[in-house]
């Protein structure tokens with residue numbers, strides 16, 4: 057529309073020309089700042105309500121009135137290998153620890169994603185179309201839930217009997233005739249069955265079988281959605297790309313499969329004497345006694361009596377697992393799994409088993425998996441907090457890059473990354489559906505630190521350049537801000553926003569406060585939120601306090617916008633012993649001014665400056681805090697007085713931590729594009 061733009065164009069013309077408005081017209085301020093910098097964190101209504109209720113507060117720690125639901129599951133599942141179908145009978149005890157009486161229960165039925173008509177978000181293609189999650193019986197506190205009720209009640213309308221609406225969607229609402237009172241528990245029983253989808257898909261986490269010989273069930277049982285202090289029921293549909301937001305609770309799971317099929321999963325196996333051979337039990341008992349890999353079931357040991365125990369009657373075995381305080385449960389089974397075990401040594405805890413289950417023909421994909429996973433568990437335990445679970449299992453199959461509590465569907469390719477997910481979302485349970493970056497982005501950052509540790513490098517060198525590189529992306533219309541719901545990030549930017557951008561942000565943060573300070577603050581935050589559900593605001597406010605800085609401007613520009621700094625050295629003049637450097641920022645995001653000064657090798661002694669660190673005989677690093685920009689100017693003059701030694705070169709942002717479009721204008725004297733390409737390869741440029 058052109059019409060409404062006209063007054064705005066007129067206003068801009070007035071400001072540029074500096075024409076004094078005629079008497080009687082609305083006046084504009086004498087002089088608007090060239091760049092107004094927002095310095096606080098945007099607060100939404102949900103956060104405002106949480107602060108008012110005291111469930112969260114601006115310390116970033118759980119509030120004095122913090123609460124979260126607890127859901128305990130007992131599941132008996134039977135796998136029909138011929139039909140690739142699981143049939144389950146499940147009891148969920150819902151502990152309503154909220155201050156609200158609940159008039160609904162929201163159930164997540166993710167297998168309905170494989171019904172042809174369910175909504176999907178990009179980028180994803182379903183592996184196979186199935187008949188979805190078939191619920192055959194549902195009771196609440198012993199009372200039947202109507203599975204085929206009439207019209208769904210609206211607003212304050214009530215139902216005369218508990219009724220399920222949307223059983224063919226990935227998110228289903230059970231309307232209750234009697235609410236679950238605050239502090240009460242409710243018992244939900246569900247009978248269900250569904251086909252496990254195979255087919256090619258595009259390697260998605262829910263491609264769950266290879267023919268009828270290997271199954272990796274995930275998101276496989278009806279689960280109760282999160283009800284929290286921010287948004288009430290998390291009733292959003294499961295759309296494919298974004299992951300989960302789950303309650304913590306206890307899982308007691310029995311899995312009934314053909315004898316000879318090994319089952320692995322979340323939790324600890326409760327009945328090894330019923331399902332394992334004496335030989336396998338003996339090997340397992342010894343596995344933690346050495347640093348080498350122990351084969352529990354070898355490639356030649358197949359079928360009942362070899363791979364597993366022989367059942368006392370019939371041709372099936374029931375594997376029983378229990379896990380306390382986890383937010384999901386996953387498992388796998390195959391006709392011919394090889395099972396190997398090694399140990400990781402967790403500080404303050406001791407040896408924890410790492411199990412690997414893979415097909416005999418794919419042993420090459422697991423040759424390094426044990427070593428990588430052991431390093432991950434030990435390194436991340438030191439970086440954040442000790443690995444809290446009693447075991448970790450790697451499961452082979454079509455999904456080869458996915459995480460669940462104590463389980464990673466991964467070979468060596470993604471072992472470091474997937475193991476890292478045991479910290480988030482498995483222990484620090486971020487809402488990864490909305491804020492995928494608090495899951496995948498934090499993970500990518502720690503993977504950089506882990507890789508540096510393996511390579512024997514200081515990690516800060518690997519974090520250099522990252523922050524600056526965002527300048528090349530910033531400004532793309534298709535990029536959503538990180539505080540946008542990740543499901544709607546779009547196919548072009550889902551991966552960037554969810555995975556890649558967080559390490560770039562943390563590279564810049566390290567460029568301001570130091571990388572070790574970032575990691576210390578993040579560790580304190582993680583420990584404060586173990587087994588809880590922090591929001592992005594809790595993280596931002598916690599980091600502010602832990603870093604003893606008001607970083608409102610930093611969080612605003614990185615998380616709520618797609619702006620960059622785009623700094624440059626505009627002008628340099630020298631008079632006597634003084635050099636005046638004019639630094640300009642063309643972007644909306646401010647940053648500290650960091651200048652590396654290179655001196656001639658000889659001349660007058662280099663005098664010390666208050667805000668400069670002399671790095672060696674010919675270089676000094678000058679820093680001005682970000683406050684330099686808060687007055688609204690786009691230029692800042694840094695006065696250097698090092699006592700008359702000739703300055704031969706100046707570099708703005710020498711560690712390349714601040715988003716920038718053009719590295720070429722960060723150096724003085726200016727160099728042309730070809731020279732900058734070769735300069736950027738030199739030691740000391742964007743590199744320590």
Ligand SMILES: [Zn+2]
Nearest residue numbers: 473477496499
């Ligand atoms: Zn991940």
